[in-house]
Amino acid sequence: MKAMRPLLLVIIAVVVAAVGWLAALAAGRYSLATPVLPPSALLTMGVIAALTLFMGIRIQRWRNAKKKTMLNPILAARTLVLAQACAYAGTVLLGWHAGIAVDLIRIWSLRSDQGILWHTLLMGGGGLVMVAVGLVVERFCRIPPEDMEGGPGITDPRRGEAKGEGEYAYRGD
Template identity: 65%
Template sequence: MKLTSPWVLLAISGAVGVLGWLAAVLATRYSLNTPVLPLNGLITMGIIVVLTLILGLRVRRWRNGDKKKMLNPILAAWTLVLAQACAYTGSVLLGWHAGIFLDQLQLWNLRSDQTLAWTALAMAGGGLVMVGVGLMVERFCRIPPEDGDGEAAPGRPEPRKPKSEGEYAYRGD
């Protein structure tokens, strides 16, 4: 599985940011409520971030040498998927709320109550934290090259390749 590219996340965030800005402009034009998540959404985002970080640290600890207990490979795969989902979700939330904040910035001097702008900024910050934790935990789940990529580590001989299709890494006597 390939690592998530920060450039892809930036492109997603930019595209969704334009959509968020457009939604805020249309909501203002037609006197509708601006589509921003409430601040209690930060609690949910925080729970997801903490859970992702705890599982990621567990995988990293095992990967870096604490191999007394066997790590469940399904748990490691779920941790990787959770980290990627966290990064993508954070990217969408960051873009959407940054677009709304940019729209609210134009009205900063005209309004006495800036709660909506601060809420959008807080949610964008929460999205940024989700992206950072997701990318970091995804790196925790990466297997070092000498363990799985088939490349020789410095000082080790090249891995032996099968001579024919029928040769395997074990002997089935």
């Protein structure tokens, strides 16, 4: 699995922002509700970001420790996948709500319900937090270059033997 590219995240956010802007225009034209997630979605976004950060901190603690035991590679892989999914989902949410916010700013003085803009900006901020957590946790999942040689000292608790090169958990390369 390759590392995420921030440029790709920006491109995704811009494309989704354009789609969100068009959706907001269409909703306004046909007198539909603004297509914004409900406030309860912030709770869900927060739980996902917190879980991702919690799992990432576990990986970072192992990485910074003396490594007497081997890290569960399934845990490392799941944490990495969760971090990347969190970043991609946050990018989509940020882009969607940014596009809607652009449309709402355009008609700011004409709307009777001006609180929807603040709600949209709050949802976009939640997406930004998810992107940041995803990128940070992805960094936590990388093993430092000095550990790439695979020195002795890592023992497999199942066998009690030292592990050499290639026996580490996911390296992120």
